[in-house]
Amino acid sequence: MLETATLVGRPYAGPADLAAMQALLRVGRRLADSTTNWSPGELEWGIVTDVPATDLSERVTLWSLAGRADDRPIAWTWWTPPDELDWFVEPTIDGPGIRAAILDRLEQPIRTIWTTTAHTAVIDLLAERGYERDGDGYLHFARSLDAADDPPLRLPDGFSVRAVELPRDLEERVRVHRAAFAPSKMTVEKHARVAGMPGYRPDFDLVAVAPDGTFASFCIAWLDDETGIVEFEPVGTDPAFARRGLASAVMNTAMTRAAALGAGVALVTSRGGEKGIRGTSLYRSLGFRQVRETVPFRRPA
Ligand SMILES: CC(C)(COP(=O)(O)OP(=O)(O)OC[C@H]1O[C@@H](n2cnc3c(N)ncnc32)[C@H](O)[C@@H]1OP(=O)(O)O)[C@@H](O)C(=O)NCCC(=O)NCCS
Known part of the structure; x- marks a missing residue:
């Protein structure tokens, strides 16, 4: 014991x-x-x-x-x-x-x-x-990275997906994050700190770019070589560009890249309940299935 x-x-x-x-x-x-x-x-x-x-x-x-x-x-x-x-x-x-x-x-x-x-x-x-x-928590999703199952990438005309280039893209990268998660606590300093973390890879900080150069959607994928897991955190789309397949496009691009580097499983988490409906629907539409749920327990005063 x-x-x-x-x-x-x-x-x-x-x-x-x-x-x-x-x-x-x-x-x-x-x-x-x-x-x-x-x-x-x-x-x-x-x-x-x-x-x-x-x-x-x-x-x-x-x-x-x-x-x-x-x-x-x-x-x-x-x-x-x-x-x-x-x-x-x-x-x-x-x-x-x-x-x-x-x-x-x-x-x-x-x-x-x-x-x-x-x-x-x-x-x-x-x-x-x-x-x-005490109420809703988080839903955890997983899917295997059998890229053969995925349809080819579809993007609206003139849009493209690419990795960010820091520091050149820093302000626009923070703007699109803040638009998706408004009201958001993200700042230029905070994203720079994220980019300084050991597991951060600029080639997995992806953005969907509109024809005029505006960032419309983004995701960061964290690739863990030791376990073959790639985890998305965060994923977002500027509401001005919602429902055009752009979050799907950045996530699919990341999953294809991760699979090519040997990853076998993708993970992502959304809020439970009403607040998480958009994320949950997106992840299910991309073939993720719920595997876990975390919840808060609270002690009365
Ligand atoms: C969730 C979010 C990233 C989706 O971005 P998006 O670019 O609009 O997503 P897509 O266009 O790729 O949507 C793909 C599918 O996801 C589902 N989906 C996306 N938004 C949805 C919504 N508001 N309601 C219901 N289903 C939705 C649909 O199945 C959709 O396919 P369809 O449009 O053909 O029906 C975006 O709404 C967002 O940034 N929300 C705020 C931040 C957030 O919650 N992030 C995720 C949790 S970390």
Whole structure:
């Protein structure tokens, strides 16, 4: 049995810790574990866009078991103010004991906790502690990259799909993101930080360009060579160009490129419920099927 008494947490301390967090996700991905909702690429996007760089060490904690021959992290937690927790435990050692030990040791206030619906051990633990399901979460989709199944790319006349060229395209790239996700917190500085992440590849930051050079649609695909997974995060279209097949075109282009580089599976996530209808419909239309759902549990005050 796992000796949870030796569980210790330490604050995130830099890029080597991001790599350690991704390594844990790869274990889950290789096992096709139904509780693993994160992918290595989506973690990079989330960390760089959701957590101010100055706050990383306050929000992200890496957990290990002291005294083990190897003291590598076996879990991570990600706290979002004022009281929200996302977390991941290496599936080979996951269980109610280690989850409870983490909750007991966390110093930040916690009232909302995220889990996949497949993670019954966590859901039971949360119920014991007075947490209740609290609304919609996220739907996770997957499809295989058997390019032979895909129809040829169709684009409206004069439109093209290409990779961004930074820094030349930076402002227009940020404009189209902000148009799709309005009201959006994306900024030129933030996209530049995204572009500085280890897993970011400019050839997978794709845009659909209108005849006058305006960016109409975009996606970033995060290709993880080690697992053969490519994850889309984010995908968007300027509403002025909606329903012309442009998000489909940038995603299909990325999937063809990823397959040519050896990727076997594409992943993407949308909001659950009403808010996610457009994304969910797009992904289903491209052959993605829902494989997981993550939901928030909340403890009454
Ligand atoms: C979701 C989004 C990217 C779709 O972009 P788009 O360029 O309009 O998508 P496409 O034209 O390629 O649509 C392909 C298919 O997706 C589905 N779809 C797209 N938008 C839809 C909508 N508003 N309602 C229902 N289905 C929709 C349809 O099946 C559509 O095919 P059809 O037009 O032949 O019926 C765009 O609406 C958007 O940016 N939304 C805000 C940001 C967002 O939610 N991003 C996704 C989550 S990260």
